[in-house]
Amino acid sequence: LRERRDIFFGDFAAAERSLRALVEATPASHEARRLLVELLWETGRDAAATDMARIGLENLSSLGEAPTLWVAHDARMPLWAAQLRAGGIDEAALTQARREFLASWERRGGAGADSLWLVAWGETSFSAEAAKGALAALAKSPGSAEALLGPAQIRWGRSRYATVAAHLGRIELLAGNSDAAVTHLASAAAACPAFDAPFHHVRLPAWHGEALEAAGREGACDAYGRVLARWSDVPTSRTARAARAARVRLACP
Secondary structure, three states: HHHHHHHOOOOHHHHHHHHHHHHOOOOOHHHHHHHHHHHHHOOOHHHHHHHHHHHOOOOOOOOOOOOOHHHHHHHHHHHHHHHHHHHHHHHHHHHHHHHHHHHHHHHOOOOOOOHHHHHHHHHHOOHHHHHHHHHHHHHHOOOOOOHHHHHHHHHHHHHHHHHHHHHHHHHHHHHOHHHHHHHHHHHHHHOOOOOOOOHHHHHHHHHHHHHHHHHHHOOOOHHHHHHHHHOOOEEEEHHHHHHHHHHOOOOOO
């Protein structure tokens, strides 16, 4: 909780110290590694993020396929996606990793279609083409946004629902569906607990601002302002820099 709180309030230096200590003391602490990878990418250290993700995947490979009881706790796809986003691998490598990931959970069983979509597609799509592929996969299983969000809200509770809605909105935005993006991102913003997912919580208003802009609606300035309310003192934050530039572009008061 301390590391998540530090991230939320923009004390990245303290969060990094704590996360590095956790990863060094317990190399199998994949949640700490995931947070550290996110922090490294957020602060522009792509090579370090790639290396940290690669080491985590090497550790996980020794555990065999589906190395956890719950698909939402399986760190493989987030770590592969981190390498893609940081430029360490290409889309073809991620696509192959996704096939292997889905096949491993199909063999194992016990994972819901909504959980699989979120981890395999929702959290790993960063381009317009990938987003369209994610929506095509959603149309096949679980079948629709309503099918995805309904079970999530009931089974996972407020925090997980917010994560699902946020990534669905982000993907709709990337795919060019700005109105749908606004709807899902607004829903996520109303449900997102700050400390459960601090990166999502602060990036969410940035995505919402982009969607509002794309849809020609009001409110983008306020959305970008919420990002800066948390991370304005983090000069290396990609998200804060983009939000600040957007406010200048829009001539926000």
